[in-house]
Amino acid sequence: TESNILDFGAIFPIKGKGGWQGGQACLPAAKLALDDVNARKDILPGYELRMHSNDSQCDPGLAALVMYDLLYSDPQKLMLLAGCSTVCTTVAEAAKMWNLNVLCYGASSPALSDRQRFPYLFRTHPSATVHNPTRVELLIKYGWSRVAILQQAEEVFISTVEDLETRCEAKEIEIITRQSFISDPADAVKNLKRQDARIIFGLFYVVAARKVLCEMYKQQLYGKSYVWFFIGWYEDDWFTKMVNDTACTPEQLKLAAEGHITTEAVMWNEDRDEKTISGMSANQFEKKLNRAIEENGFLLKENRRPEGYQEAPLAYDAVWAVALALNKSMGELSKKRDSLKSFTYTNERIRHVIFQAMNSTEFQGISGKVAFSSQGDRIAKTQVEQLVNGSYQILGYHNTENNTFDGNWTDAYWIDGKIPQDRTIIMPEL
Numbered sequence: 001t002e003s004n005i006l007d008f009g010a011i012f013p014i015k016g017k018g019g020w021q022g023g024q025a026c027l028p029a030a031k032l033a034l035d036d037v038n039a040r041k042d043i044l045p046g047y048e049l050r051m052h053s054n055d056s057q058c059d060p061g062l063a064a065l066v067m068y069d070l071l072y073s074d075p076q077k078l079m080l081l082a083g084c085s086t087v088c089t090t091v092a093e094a095a096k097m098w099n100l101n102v103l104c105y106g107a108s109s110p111a112l113s114d115r116q117r118f119p120y121l122f123r124t125h126p127s128a129t130v131h132n133p134t135r136v137e138l139l140i141k142y143g144w145s146r147v148a149i150l151q152q153a154e155e156v157f158i159s160t161v162e163d164l165e166t167r168c169e170a171k172e173i174e175i176i177t178r179q180s181f182i183s184d185p186a187d188a189v190k191n192l193k194r195q196d197a198r199i200i201f202g203l204f205y206v207v208a209a210r211k212v213l214c215e216m217y218k219q220q221l222y223g224k225s226y227v228w229f230f231i232g233w234y235e236d237d238w239f240t241k242m243v244n245d246t247a248c249t250p251e252q253l254k255l256a257a258e259g260h261i262t263t264e265a266v267m268w269n270e271d272r273d274e275k276t277i278s279g280m281s282a283n284q285f286e287k288k289l290n291r292a293i294e295e296n297g298f299l300l301k302e303n304r305r306p307e308g309y310q311e312a313p314l315a316y317d318a319v320w321a322v323a324l325a326l327n328k329s330m331g332e333l334s335k336k337r338d339s340l341k342s343f344t345y346t347n348e349r350i351r352h353v354i355f356q357a358m359n360s361t362e363f364q365g366i367s368g369k370v371a372f373s374s375q376g377d378r379i380a381k382t383q384v385e386q387l388v389n390g391s392y393q394i395l396g397y398h399n400t401e402n403n404t405f406d407g408n409w410t411d412a413y414w415i416d417g418k419i420p421q422d423r424t425i426i427m428p429e430l
């Protein structure tokens with residue numbers, strides 16, 4: 001009966017033209033989690049969790065319409081899930097007017113870590129700033145204190161670089177120059193060369209990254225005297241696939257790319273065989289996910305994974321976080337002879353009970369330990385890789401909570417075995 005059903009809304013970016021269409025893998029993942037939590041007798045006993053979803057196409061305007069429809073069509077929703085930074089910004093900013101907590105599984109913008117604008121927002125997707133403690137620790141590890149930054153002029157990279165600069169200053173690491181470009185990096189790369197930049201952080205989307213590689217090749221800003229840090233969530237063949245969107249051949253891009261280091265948030269539990277709260281390991285989840293993606297019609301086209309495959313564990317764990325928070329809230333409310341069934345969009349008290357429950361979330365998910373900071377940000381590990389002989393090798397993991405590199409760290413590979421210098425060393429006249 002309706003009385004034992006708990007409803008929440010979920011907005012997925014599926015058929016969009018721009019932005020991230022990660023709903024293609026995240027919606028199937030969320031459905032898998034729904035089946036799993038409803039099969040558990042020890043979670044929300046006597047209740048069934050039901051998800052009402054729609055497509056935002058990663059468009060904030062459409063998301064506002066979809067959210068309005070979800071809120072003004074029965075049954076009433078207890079909270080909202082969303083993906084895409086632009087959509088999460090719109091939904092999280094508006095939802096507070098309906099006393100709804102929001103959980104975003106696919107939003108990386110640092111701007112969302114703002115409790116003033118987004119008082120009831122949580123994210124299972126880490127902020128893009130999660131790379132920065134790792135970037136700084138790598139500089140310290142290899143003894144570099146003079147670095148440069150090259151970034152695309154996009155909001156997510158601008159605010160990430162501001163956080164990176166603050167962290168570098170705190171560790172007395174000099175940022176000799178910060179170059180940005182809209183779509184053509186040629187002049188920015190020329191300025192890096194002019195300033196004799198050797199250790200360079202690159203923050204841009206993958207299409208721009210290919211253009212940067214080509215400029216690195218043409219301007220000879222690669223090889224044994226340079227260390228480039230790129231973002232690690234581009235697809236593995238991002239610099240070898242045959243698309244002629246740059247003036248360089250794949251071989252030239254590969255030459256320029258050799259040796260670069262990447263950082264990325266861990267979204268699949270690093271121990272793929274570890275049992276998680278659902279009883280499944282990440283490997284077992286992946287098998288079920290592939291079947292679920294096919295059943296939802298997002299075929300693994302010419303076995304290319306649909307967009308959002310990497311983030312699917314974040315959506316799966318988001319539904320678990322909802323179930324566990326509502327379960328905890330139910331317990332709290334029953335002590336006061338109250339229940340979630342008395343939630344309304346004007347009821348601040350129950351919103352606060354759910355917020356407190358979500359705020360104290362901590363469980364082992366498919367994406368690793370799920371826990372939130374005081375701004376609702378996902379606390380996550382990062383993975384460090386290096387491109388060696390054309391393929392990515394994992395160097396290790398960085399635990400950003402205690403700021404340590406995990407146990408089995410593999411040292412980086414340097415041409416002629418020498419760590420590149422961060423500046424030209426003027427040898428004194430002997």
Ligand SMILES: CC1(C)CO[C@@H](CC(=O)O)CN1
Binds near residue numbers: 107108
């Ligand atoms: C790692 C990435 C690709 C960063 O963008 C996220 C989407 C967004 O922030 O809009 C999805 N995950």
